[in-house]
Amino acid sequence: MKSLRALLVTYAGVMPSMLMLVGFLVLPLAIILVFSFLTPGPYGGVEPQVSVAAYVKLFFQKDLYGDLTFNSSVLEIAFRSVKIAAISVLGCVLLGAPVAYYIAQQPKRRRNTLLLLITIPFWTNLLIRTYSWIIILRDNGLVNNFLISANLTEAPVKLLYTEGSVVIGLVYTYVPFMILPIYAALERLDAGLIEAARDLYASKWRSVTSVVIPLAAPGFTAGSILVFIPCLGTFVAPELLGGGKHLMLGSLVQMQFAAGRNWPYGSALAMMIMAVVLVCLTIFALNARKTGGGMQH
Amino acid sequence: MMKIRTAKRLLGYSFGAITVASGAAQAEGDLFIYNWTDYTAPELIEKFEAETGISVSIDTYDSNETLLAKLQAGGTGYDIVVPGQGFVPILVEENLLLPINGPELLGYENITEQFKDPEWDPGNAYTIPWQWGTTSFTVNTDVFEGDLNSYDVLFQPPEELQGKVGMFRSAEEAIFQAQIALGVPQCSEDPAEMTKVLDLMKAQKPYVLTYSSTGILERLVSGDVLISQNWNGYSMRSRMENPSLEYAYPPEGVPAWVDSLAVPKGSENYENAITFLEFVLRPENIALQSNFAGYANGVTGSEGYMAEDLIGQPELSAPADVPLIFGKTCSPEAVDLRNLVWTTLLE
Amino acid sequence: MKKNDRDIRWLPGLSWLTALFFLFLYTPLLVLVVFSFNASRSTTVWSGFSLEWYHKAFTNDAIRVATQNSVIIATLAAILATTIATSAALALARNKRMKGKQAFHGAMLLPLMIPEIVTAVATLIFFSTIGLGLGLGNIILAHTVFCIPFAYLPIKARLESMDENLEMAARDLYADKWATLRFVTLPLVMPGIISGAMLAFIISLDDFIITLMLAQAGSTTLPIYIYSFVRVGITPEINAVSTILIGFSVIVVSVSAFLGRKTAS
Numbered sequence: 043m044k045s046l047r048a049l050l051v052t053y054a055g056v057m058p059s060m061l062m063l064v065g066f067l068v069l070p071l072a073i074i075l076v077f078s079f080l081t082p083g084p085y086g087g088v089e090p091q092v093s094v095a096a097y098v099k100l101f102f103q104k105d106l107y108g109d110l111t112f113n114s115s116v117l118e119i120a121f122r123s124v125k126i127a128a129i130s131v132l133g134c135v136l137l138g139a140p141v142a143y144y145i146a147q148q149p150k151r152r153r154n155t156l157l158l159l160i161t162i163p164f165w166t167n168l169l170i171r172t173y174s175w176i177i178i179l180r181d182n183g184l185v186n187n188f189l190i191s192a193n194l195t196e197a198p199v200k201l202l203y204t205e206g207s208v209v210i211g212l213v214y215t216y217v218p219f220m221i222l223p224i225y226a227a228l229e230r231l232d233a234g235l236i237e238a239a240r241d242l243y244a245s246k247w248r249s250v251t252s253v254v255i256p257l258a259a260p261g262f263t264a265g266s267i268l269v270f271i272p273c274l275g276t277f278v279a280p281e282l283l284g285g286g287k288h289l290m291l292g293s294l295v296q297m298q299f300a301a302g303r304n305w306p307y308g309s310a311l312a313m314m315i316m317a318v319v320l321v322c323l324t325i326f327a328l329n330a331r332k333t334g335g336g337m338q339h
Numbered sequence: 340m341m342k343i344r345t346a347k348r349l350l351g352y353s354f355g356a357i358t359v360a361s362g363a364a365q366a367e368g369d370l371f372i373y374n375w376t377d378y379t380a381p382e383l384i385e386k387f388e389a390e391t392g393i394s395v396s397i398d399t400y401d402s403n404e405t406l407l408a409k410l411q412a413g414g415t416g417y418d419i420v421v422p423g424q425g426f427v428p429i430l431v432e433e434n435l436l437l438p439i440n441g442p443e444l445l446g447y448e449n450i451t452e453q454f455k456d457p458e459w460d461p462g463n464a465y466t467i468p469w470q471w472g473t474t475s476f477t478v479n480t481d482v483f484e485g486d487l488n489s490y491d492v493l494f495q496p497p498e499e500l501q502g503k504v505g506m507f508r509s510a511e512e513a514i515f516q517a518q519i520a521l522g523v524p525q526c527s528e529d530p531a532e533m534t535k536v537l538d539l540m541k542a543q544k545p546y547v548l549t550y551s552s553t554g555i556l557e558r559l560v561s562g563d564v565l566i567s568q569n570w571n572g573y574s575m576r577s578r579m580e581n582p583s584l585e586y587a588y589p590p591e592g593v594p595a596w597v598d599s600l601a602v603p604k605g606s607e608n609y610e611n612a613i614t615f616l617e618f619v620l621r622p623e624n625i626a627l628q629s630n631f632a633g634y635a636n637g638v639t640g641s642e643g644y645m646a647e648d649l650i651g652q653p654e655l656s657a658p659a660d661v662p663l664i665f666g667k668t669c670s671p672e673a674v675d676l677r678n679l680v681w682t683t684l685l686e
Numbered sequence: 687m688k689k690n691d692r693d694i695r696w697l698p699g700l701s702w703l704t705a706l707f708f709l710f711l712y713t714p715l716l717v718l719v720v721f722s723f724n725a726s727r728s729t730t731v732w733s734g735f736s737l738e739w740y741h742k743a744f745t746n747d748a749i750r751v752a753t754q755n756s757v758i759i760a761t762l763a764a765i766l767a768t769t770i771a772t773s774a775a776l777a778l779a780r781n782k783r784m785k786g787k788q789a790f791h792g793a794m795l796l797p798l799m800i801p802e803i804v805t806a807v808a809t810l811i812f813f814s815t816i817g818l819g820l821g822l823g824n825i826i827l828a829h830t831v832f833c834i835p836f837a838y839l840p841i842k843a844r845l846e847s848m849d850e851n852l853e854m855a856a857r858d859l860y861a862d863k864w865a866t867l868r869f870v871t872l873p874l875v876m877p878g879i880i881s882g883a884m885l886a887f888i889i890s891l892d893d894f895i896i897t898l899m900l901a902q903a904g905s906t907t908l909p910i911y912i913y914s915f916v917r918v919g920i921t922p923e924i925n926a927v928s929t930i931l932i933g934f935s936v937i938v939v940s941v942s943a944f945l946g947r948k949t950a951s
Binding site (some may be wrong): 323 | 721793
């Protein structure tokens with residue numbers, strides 16, 4: 043009895059979240075796992091007939107003549123999504139890290155105000171914010187007007203409907219998810235530590251690279267996860283800023299549950315995405331443990 | 340299970356208070372309408388509420404597929420839903436609608452011949468028409484001066500339109516027009532025919548700027564695209580902001596659609612829903628809706644009450660010799676082929 | 687100036703970078719606000735000044751209820767998610783005896799890994815199977831779940847970069863676990879908690895797909911309202927509502943900052 047109590051005490055902290063996750067996520071997910079092994083219903087939904095067709099379909103599609111052939115569409119879409127998500131993470135780090143560092147060094151009241159200022163734009167709807175980027179980036183938009191009036195270019199530069207504009211849109215959408223975790227890791231750095239670093243290392247930059255960045259590492263990790271994974275599922279920026287000429291993973295899955303009417307295939311795609319993300323995270327965690335072992339203390 | 344029920348009761352109490360505060364109707368008679376945003380005229384609802392004392396609340400959704408999934412899950416609490424004609428047979432077959440016995444409704448005789456006893460709902464057993472229209476494309480005639488009533492302009496755009504073509508986001512709507520252009524049946528299960536469709540769209544792709552159903556008016560008016568797939572009422576709105584934007588009627592025909600009013604299973608206010616249907620069948624009332632949304636309705640005599648700026652608009656009345664092809668529910672095989680074409684096109 | 691030279695805070699160009707960043711952040715917002723005054727129904731082509739859309743927004747019941755629902759859901763979901771995420775993060779970081787920490791950590795991230803539409807459909811089927819019909823409550827529960835990783839990760843990052851010695855010292859001083867938690871650990875973790883709560887709030891406020899699937903009669907939120915403009919297109923009314931929402935939040939923030947300064951002085 044006593045050990046049970048000890049066990050309860052030990053795990054009490056994680057209990058609420060685990061109950062929520064098991065109750066409202068794992069159970070529903072079990073439904074999806076089952077779906078992925080069934081047959082699509084004629085109008086969406088599933089028929090209770092076991093089949094692995096959905097998984098086969100990930101790599102082999104019936105071509106237009108009904109022959110099963112290797113199909114690289116899913117792989118290509120996945121590859122492109124991962125690439126764009128990775129570039130966006132990089133963009134968020136480059137843009138967000140200095141800002142997080144700056145905020146962390148401000149007096150307390152100023153810090154909270156700045157944090158709020160960073161999140162307030164995101165109280166508006168994503169679609170409307172993305173429309174604003176159209177106005178800024180299009181041929182006769184704000185940026186091109188500025189460039190032309192500053193005589194930096196004669197003809198408008200094509201900014202909108204490119205992969206670059208998609209990345210700008212994604213960085214804009216997700217940058218707070220990078221800044222806030224880094225800030226949380228950096229806030230009120232141990233002043234003594236920095237002084238010591240300044241004494242040890244000759245230059246400022248050396249102390250930044252050898253003290254500040256390791257301290258911020260958990261923030262980078264957290265931020266990268268929060269930016270990378272949602273980027274994979276994004277559909278607004280690729281469509282409105284990129285022109286939607288290529289599907290992204292998120293849209294592909296969504297299509298199966300909507301007009302595509304193939305829930306098992308959509309479920310199988312989701313399982314594949316989850317597996318890939320899990321593998322990435324594990325590799326990431328193992329690497330972090332290896333390289334981070336020395337920097338924790 | 341016990342736990343969930345207890346939790347449910349507890350939560351129910353706490354949120355009950357919020358729901359009351361947020362103005363959910365508590366009057367004797369309620370009517371919950373589920374429709375697209377800005378697709379139910381406020382004037383119509385105000386008049387209905389004043390006349391009947393029934394309190395109306397409107398929720399919104401984004402697509403027929405969402406409606407289907409939610410009705411299948413059940414327990415949504417809506418009294419009126421607005422499915423497209425392709426989805427009516429599905430909802431009926433899945434046993435998700437309550438019969439309304441159209442011919443017994445007061446004002447049934449007002450429905451135009453075209454929508455009485457339609458193919459998708461024999462005998463109007465479940466639906467009456469709400470708004471209808473066509474799907475074609477809009478062309479900027481400042482830039483393109485030729486004959487716009489040809490699918491070649493869309494699928495094999497001349498030089499001045501290249502790189503400035505806008506297509507729909509949804510496979511169904513985008514591919515439908517390609518099928519009409521090629522004379523392929525809309526629910527084709529023939530791989531050879533669908534290969535032709537794919538080839539046509541692949542050849543068009545380099546000239547396409549966007550595959551997007553959001554912001555069509557924005558792109559047309561700003562000149563980002565010079566030709567774009569579009570709905571007729573939306574095209575009319577685009578023209579009001581730029582008079583050179585004209586709506587095309589190719590002789591092969593244009594896709595047509597009609598959104599109908601239906602009562603979903605589980606409706607708790609069936610009588611009020613029927614009252615609403617009969618209210619809408621009166622020409623002076625449905626005209627309020629058309630004036631607001633800018634789409635035609637299926638009630639004879641409503642023209643007399645329509646706003647002047649809607650009467651005689653080219654977008655709202657197709658030339659008599661252009662066939663209107665109403666979209667159908669396709670077989671799973673046909674849907675599979677369509678998906679394959681779409682995924683291959685956009686991989 | 688000698689102090690500045692020694693002070694690591696004074697990295698050259700840092701404040702310039704931050705200023706540029708805020709320009710990047712607020713230019714689209716400015717554009718959005720400007721177009722809320724547009725005379726035509728376009729949100730991207732300017733055609734003159736008008737207050738029409740504000741008038742519409744104020745007289746439109748549906749959009750008012752939707753905005754209200756969104757704010758209620760986001761506030762409650764952010765509070766719930768942050769609370770349980772804090773408890774989990776503290777337990778995982780400070781509990782030496784716990785086994786399987788990595789697995790628990792992974793589980794906290796689970797809501798992130800599943801495509802939204804899949805969570806939405808699965809939860810819809812699950813809720814309807816168990817007959818859960820709480821109106822807004824259904825949505826709040828689902829939002830709490832997917833907000834968990836957004837609240838949890840900043841808190842975890844904070845805990846990892848924190849100096850445990852402080853807590854140890856406090857434990858010696860107070861000798862009471864709860865007092866240490868309340869007066870030492872929580873204040874130290876607070877930047878992580880605030881960051882997490884803010885992220886949870888904005889992620890919930892903007893959610894569309896899950897909300898759409900779970901919404902019942904009377905639970906339409908602002909994103910659902912906005913994405914449901916089919917066949918008629920979005921109007922500057924949405925810009926007007928967004929502007930009102932931002933204006934409101936800015937007023938709340940400045941008033942509380944003002945009051946905070948007063949009590950502090």
